Amino acid sequence: MLDSSAFLGAMSLLGSDINIWLVIIPGLLIGLIAGSIAGVSNTMAMAICLPLTLYMDFLPAVMFLTAIFTGGGYGGAVTSILMGIPGTTSSVATTFDGYPMARKGLHNEALGLALMSSVLGVLVGYIILLFVVAPLGNWVIRLGPAEMLLVALWGLTMIAALGGKRLSRGLIAGGFGLLLGTVGMNTSGYVRGTMDIPFLLDGIPVVPAMMGMFAASQLFTLVGSQFLIKDKAARRADYRRVLSGFLSVLRYPFFQLRGTLIGVFVGAIPGVGSSVGNLIAYAQAKRTDKDPDSYGKGNPKGVMAAESANSSSEGGSMVTMLALGLPGGGGTAMLLAAFAMHNVTGGPQFINQNMDIVYTIIFGNFIQAALLLIVGLGFLAVAGNIVRVPLTILIPSVLILALIGSFAVTGDHAGPITLFVFAGLGWLMKRYGYPVAACVVGLLLGRMVESELIRTWQISGGGELAFFLGRPVAMAFAILLVLSLLQPLIMRKFTAWRTRNRSA
Amino acid sequence: MRLGPWKIEVEYGHLALVVVIAGVTGFYLADTLQVSRNTNNIILVVPLSLLLLGLCLLVFTQCIRPHKADTPKPAEEPADEADGLEQEQSPMDLLRAFLLLVGVGALVMFYPLIGLDVATLLFMIFALVLLGVRGWLFVPIYATSFTLVVVGGASWLLPYPLPTLLF
Numbered sequence: 001m002l003d004s005s006a007f008l009g010a011m012s013l014l015g016s017d018i019n020i021w022l023v024i025i026p027g028l029l030i031g032l033i034a035g036s037i038a039g040v041s042n043t044m045a046m047a048i049c050l051p052l053t054l055y056m057d058f059l060p061a062v063m064f065l066t067a068i069f070t071g072g073g074y075g076g077a078v079t080s081i082l083m084g085i086p087g088t089t090s091s092v093a094t095t096f097d098g099y100p101m102a103r104k105g106l107h108n109e110a111l112g113l114a115l116m117s118s119v120l121g122v123l124v125g126y127i128i129l130l131f132v133v134a135p136l137g138n139w140v141i142r143l144g145p146a147e148m149l150l151v152a153l154w155g156l157t158m159i160a161a162l163g164g165k166r167l168s169r170g171l172i173a174g175g176f177g178l179l180l181g182t183v184g185m186n187t188s189g190y191v192r193g194t195m196d197i198p199f200l201l202d203g204i205p206v207v208p209a210m211m212g213m214f215a216a217s218q219l220f221t222l223v224g225s226q227f228l229i230k231d232k233a234a235r236r237a238d239y240r241r242v243l244s245g246f247l248s249v250l251r252y253p254f255f256q257l258r259g260t261l262i263g264v265f266v267g268a269i270p271g272v273g274s275s276v277g278n279l280i281a282y283a284q285a286k287r288t289d290k291d292p293d294s295y296g297k298g299n300p301k302g303v304m305a306a307e308s309a310n311s312s313s314e315g316g317s318m319v320t321m322l323a324l325g326l327p328g329g330g331g332t333a334m335l336l337a338a339f340a341m342h343n344v345t346g347g348p349q350f351i352n353q354n355m356d357i358v359y360t361i362i363f364g365n366f367i368q369a370a371l372l373l374i375v376g377l378g379f380l381a382v383a384g385n386i387v388r389v390p391l392t393i394l395i396p397s398v399l400i401l402a403l404i405g406s407f408a409v410t411g412d413h414a415g416p417i418t419l420f421v422f423a424g425l426g427w428l429m430k431r432y433g434y435p436v437a438a439c440v441v442g443l444l445l446g447r448m449v450e451s452e453l454i455r456t457w458q459i460s461g462g463g464e465l466a467f468f469l470g471r472p473v474a475m476a477f478a479i480l481l482v483l484s485l486l487q488p489l490i491m492r493k494f495t496a497w498r499t500r501n502r503s504a
Numbered sequence: 505m506r507l508g509p510w511k512i513e514v515e516y517g518h519l520a521l522v523v524v525i526a527g528v529t530g531f532y533l534a535d536t537l538q539v540s541r542n543t544n545n546i547i548l549v550v551p552l553s554l555l556l557l558g559l560c561l562l563v564f565t566q567c568i569r570p571h572k573a574d575t576p577k578p579a580e581e582p583a584d585e586a587d588g589l590e591q592e593q594s595p596m597d598l599l600r601a602f603l604l605l606v607g608v609g610a611l612v613m614f615y616p617l618i619g620l621d622v623a624t625l626l627f628m629i630f631a632l633v634l635l636g637v638r639g640w641l642f643v644p645i646y647a648t649s650f651t652l653v654v655v656g657g658a659s660w661l662l663p664y665p666l667p668t669l670l671f
Contacts (some may be wrong), residue, residue: 048663168559175556176525179532179549188544192536216605223604223635224597396631397650399608400624404658411664413616420612424605428521450548457547 009356010363019060020360024368027067028375034068035075035088036383037405042072042088043330044408050334050341058342059357063364065338069331070122070368073311074376077114078383081303082107082228083398084218089210089444090310092437093282097295097302099218104298105229107387108238112245113300115376117256117307120249122369124260124308125267125315126362132319143269145455146468150477151269152445152452155276158283158484160438167489169434177439180204181446187454199414203447208406208415210440212422215402217430219395220423228387228394237384242377248300255285255301259308266309267316277316279441281309287487315365321346322358512570519567526560529553600634607631619669625651 014020027049034045046068053061076091081098094114101110160167160174183193184203194200222228229235249256259281266277285305286295295302314331321332325346339346351358386394406415426436460467468474533553539545593601607630615623628647637643659666 048661168562172525172556172559172563175552175559176529179529179552179556182549183532186545188542190536190539190542190545192539192545192549193532220601220605221593223601224593390637392632392635392637393646395604395635396628399604399631400628400650400654403608403611404620404654407620407666408658408662411662416612416615420609423608425524427601427605428517428524432515432518432521434521453548454544457543 003355003359006355006359010359013059013356013360014363017057017059019056020063020364021367023056023060023064024067024364024371025375027064028071028368028372029379031068031071031073032075032078032376032379035072035091036078036379037401042069042075043334045072046331046334050337053338054341058344059360059364061338061342062335062361063368065335066361066365067368069314069335070311070365070372071375072331073122073314074115074118074307074372075379076310077118077303077307078111078379081110081114082383082386083215083394085211085214085398085402089207089440090278090313091306092210092440093278093306094303094310095214096282096306096437097297097299098306100296100298101300101303102228102387105231105235106241106298107229107384108241109245109248109300110303111380111384112242113248113303114245114307115242115373115380116246116249117259117304118311119369119373119376120256121260121263121308121311122314122372123366124257125264125312126318126365126369128261128264128312129315129318130359130362143473144471145452145459146471146474147477148269149449149452149456150474150481151266152276152449154477154481154484155266155279156438156441156445156449157481158280160435160442166433169432170438173429173434173436174438174442177442177444178446178449179442180209180439181206181443182450184447186447187451199410199412204443205406205410205414205418206440206444207409208418209422209443211402211406212419213426213429213436213440215398215419215426216423217426217436219398220427221430222391222395225391227391235387237381239377239381242380242384245300249304252301252304255304256308258284259305260312263309263312264316264319267313268319269316276441276445277313278306278310279437281305283484292491318361322361323351325350509572510570511572512568514569515567519564522560522563522567526557526564529556529560533557603634604631607634616667620666621651621655621668621670624655 030045030049031042035042046065049064049068053064056064072088073090076086076088077094077098080086080091080094081102084095084099084102086092086095098110098114101107156174156178160170181203184201185191191201199205227235262281262284263277266280282295282302282305285301286292289295289299289301291299317332318335321336325336336346344350403416403419406419409415410418426439429436429439457463468478530553533549536546536549536553607627611623611627618626625647628650629643632643632647655666655668659668
């Protein structure tokens with residue numbers, strides 16, 4: 001499992017160059033700041049910093065970029081908790097309980113909890129990566145379009161079924177998002193729904209749409225309130241309470257570990273990875289908890305499940321990048337670009353010939369996780385004060401930041417227009433109890449779901465049942481999908497039956 | 505609305521949302537079918553659109569609740585998912601939120617013409633006053649300094665030019 005000569009080689013590499021260590025803290029800081037600004041994701045920060053790595057050696061360059069990746073993972077949680085606006089697509093589930101915790105005045109605890117959960121998620125994710133990088137890579141490459149399709153649909157139905165009070169509204173939100181996600185040119189070259197608007201050929205820009213839906217649904221519903229937290233005393237940044245949030249992670253080790261494992265394994269699936277991993281981990285936590293009704297109202301276990309999964313998915317996505325040379329998402333695509341800039345090619349050959357470098361990257365990430373704890377705490381001292389700003393000032397300021405962020409994502413007028421359209425839609429959906437997150441996840445997965453569905457249709461010879469029966473993993477995902485869909489109905493019937501029996 | 509002995513409660517806002525979703529879905533379905541009826545084109549869009557239209561019809565009927573005029577009207581579910589964490593917005597707050605959305609729309613529409621810097625400054629002044637910030641010195645000073653920092657910072661940071669008028 002563990003190659004001892006490569007292990008020793010990694011230790012010697014880590015001790016050979018001081019620059020490997022010097023780039024970590026700046027990288028973490030850049031990631032934290034970028035992740036916490038809606039629209040300026042860690043991927044964008046990595047893209048902006050990519051040219052800088054030309055002036056570095058290979059290992060410091062990779063360490064710098066992975067530090068941005070790690071910092072950005074937690075940075076996304078800060079806005080999710082304090083404002084209900086996910087900084088990145090992988091921190092959507094953090095908003096479900098993180099933001100209600102903040103509104104209850106528990107923002108210090110929520111931020112501490114998320115930080116500890118993220119640090120442990122990164123650590124455990126990379127420890128798993130250390131042992132399973134080669135076998136997991138082989139497993140992932142065996143997943144075909146049918147499995148990818150079903151994983152994506154599983155994540156979507158779980159969030160549609162669990163997100164709202166009524167299943168019909170959850171399904172409308174998820175389905176509408178999925179439908180909008182297919183606008184533009186599909187994988188077979190058909191162009192639909194563009195209304196002759198050129199930028200829609202590539203589809204609806206997802207990040208501006210996400211920012212519009214979340215920012216609007218939160219900010220517009222806050223009009224009329226004075227502060228995010230009503231109680232003045234609760235608004236203070238308090239390190240003792242951050243610490244109590246830290247320690248509360250240790251009270252629920254099972255939730256933390258399960259979220260981490262889901263993050264690693266779902267994160268390893270290219271294209272689905274971190275965006276779905278946090279949703280699945282959250283839904284699993286809610287499904288199996290004794291008190292599922294407390295989720296969405298500020299349950300710390302919800303924050304823990306989401307944060308542990310999105311942080312550990314970094315390790316998962318590194319599996320496919322290192323073992324197969326396939327980027328699972330934007331962050332790993334940037335890392336692969338840095339590899340190419342230094343004339344290094346990721347993939348099976350890289351792993352076989354340079355296991356010491358793979359181990360060096362993994363060990364370097366252990367150090368990053370530990371340093372994230374310290375740098376993250378310092379960052380919280382500044383970021384936590386946002387709840388003290390009156391909403392009358394915060395709302396327009398955040399709207400402008402989101403608007404400029406949306407421009408930054410697309411580089412043209414398309415971003416702000418998308419933000420505005422989805423702001424209106426998000427506000428109305430939130431007002432009438434539709435889970436906005438389901439719509440965003442549908443939008444995110446629409447193109448991929450359609451492409452994988454077409455491929456599955458083609459290779460199965462027109463949807464032959466025998467094809468699916470010969471793919472046990474696909475069957476397992478299909479069963480999970482149906483169960484996710486039926487779970488709210490079953491639970492409702494079961495609760496009604498139990499209440500009837502008790503009263504009888 | 506009254507119809508003989510029946511009183512009909514209509515959630516107009518919700519109805520409008522459902523009509524918009526159904527309308528967009530219907531338009532997209534028609535456009536897709538017009539482009540091609542090849543399986544590779546309709547495999548996801550057609551079944552999904554039909555499911556969505558069916559669900560919209562179901563919710564449409566839920567938005568219109570008839571009850572006898574002499575019986576109390578059926579209880580409404582709280583709209584918000586966070587169960588009481590958000591305070592209920594007054595009609596005035598809703599109007600302010602709507603005007604703020606209109607303001608964002610105006611900003612998006614006009615910034616290519618007047619520049620992002622000027623549009624941001626005007627939007628900030630409008631939004632601050634709309635949301636109730638008082639102090640005629642504070643509003644222009646905050647709006648100007650915020651615009652300078654944010655738009656200036658973005659034009660320095662971004663690799664492509666921002667459409668600005670002054671800097």
